[in-house]
Ligand SMILES: *[C@@H]1O[C@H](CO)[C@@H](O)[C@H](O)[C@H]1NC(C)=O
């Protein structure tokens with residue numbers, strides 16, 4: 017199958033923390049004797065298991081593979097999630113759930129872009145993980161020191177993929193199971209000194225979650241929660257939101273020609289709707305997309321998402337009180353082929369036109385023009401990807417080299433994978449991870465429970481206080497954390513991007 021112009025929308029690893037307050041505390045060892053780690057959700061009762069944090073030696077309770085919706089199969093495929101049916105007895109919640117169906121992503125050889133030897137390829141590792149349509153599960157992590165009458169803040173993590181890009185088509189809630197996924201909620205409990213409950217959810221990926229069109233409203237998504245219902249979700253879903261390595265792809269209207277064509281393509285090629293065929297179509301459609309891009313992403317459905325998220329962000333129409341956006345300084349790099357032939361500035365224009373298919377010719381040329389002083393064409397393309405889809409909506413930066421997309425995530429979950437964080441410096445890891453848990457628990461980045469946390473005062477970004485926090489590393493390998501001014505030239509480029517948003521759908 018070849019989708020030509022239509023397979024050029026993309027999305028990536030996208031972690032978003034939605035921070036709310038629990039409505040009920042979980043039972044713990046001292047309140048419900050020693051089988052205390054059961055929790056009743058009305059439709060089912062789950063038995064948790066204990067986890068001893070190797071760093072603090074404190075014991076938490078984890079509930080793995082908790083069902084939160086009916087299986088999205090047969091008539092519920094492509095439909096909004098429904099409540100789960102009642103299950104009698106006690107369910108053992110001690111195994112990581114199987115992932116939702118996974119897919120490859122944009123790797124098609126396109127003009128000016130060559131796959132061989134690219135950064136994307138070298139970071140990529142083929143991981144075949146157990147995947148199923150029965151995947152609407154979540155993991156819950158509860159600190160061991162709470163009792164029944166305490167209400168703790170809940171930190172909800174919406175996964176991307178810790179090594180690959182998530183892109184609304186890869187990843188799962190698991191850690192230590194598939195080798196690389198690393199969302200060990202116990203790490204976040206440690207960074208909060210046991211003052212938060214952590215939830216990591218799975219959601220349908222690729223066509224199973226994001227096939228849009230007049231006949232199937234757009235699936236749920238992530239930044240999406242922050243701007244859902246024009247920022248007026250009632251009752252509120254969460255208090256504050258944090259996006260990390262946020263990918264902000266063009267977001268078309270559900271009935272725009274692009275999502276409609278994809279919808280037709282999928283429904284005509286798989287009329288029988290056999291699940292194995294759908295899985296294959298999902299993989300093939302995504303894999304044939306423009307290099308480094310992703311195909312099935314959120315749309316503006318007019319109901320849940322009422323307008324461009326950038327418009328909502330600009331006008332402050334955000335659910336919750338505060339929104340914290342973190343990004344890596346070199347976000348674009350892994351989505352660009354380093355070895356693309358670099359002959360003339362036209363290549364950059366070509367790249368832009370492929371990346372953003374609804375851009376007018378003059379606009380593509382103008383984008384290329386304002387990036388023309390930023391290195392060779394590969395570097396310009398990487399900067400275009402970074403500016404347009406990551407940096408402009410973000411004002412906090414992660415700068416430990418190489419600072420590629422997703423490189424920050426392991427610092428929230430330092431013990432969730434089979435490898436240590438590349439900058440394995442406890443002071444740095446504590447400063448970075450605790451900033452976010454402080455934001456969740458105290459609702460204030462500057463209110464620290466740990467007096468050894470070295471992050472200096474962190475002010476909110478405003479148009480008159482254009483300061484962002486830089487998390488970096490010195491040449492001698494020491495943490496380098498401090499406020500920096502957002503570069504003027506980046507802000508200028510962001511203004512330009514904003515002026516052409518009608519054509520970019522960003
Ligand atoms: C996608 O298909 C390719 C072959 O075209 C295969 O190598 C890869 O493992 C598939 N990926 C998934 C997640 O199924």
Ligand SMILES: *[C@@H]1O[C@H](CO)[C@@H](O)[C@H](O)[C@H]1NC(C)=O
Pocket residue numbers: 163164165166
């Ligand atoms: C539960 O914890 C709260 C807050 O730490 C404390 O005030 C309360 O006394 C505790 N209750 C029991 C039954 O231990």
Ligand SMILES: *[C@@H]1O[C@H](CO)[C@@H](O)[C@H](O)[C@H]1NC(C)=O
Pocket residue numbers: 161209210465466467
């Ligand atoms: C961390 O939590 C423990 C309870 O588990 C408490 O005793 C200790 O005082 C807390 N540390 C700080 C610095 O707040």
Ligand SMILES: *[C@@H]1O[C@H](CO)[C@@H](O)[C@H](O)[C@H]1NC(C)=O
Pocket residue numbers: 354355356357358391392393394395
């Ligand atoms: C572009 O510049 C970067 C950084 O100097 C370099 O690594 C890369 O090889 C260059 N690409 C081409 C195609 O010249």
Ligand SMILES: *[C@@H]1O[C@H](CO)[C@@H](O)[C@H](O)[C@H]1NC(C)=O
Pocket residue numbers: 070430431432433434435436437
């Ligand atoms: C995580 O903790 C376990 C102990 O439970 C330890 O064996 C492992 O080495 C740790 N992993 C990392 C990356 O620190």
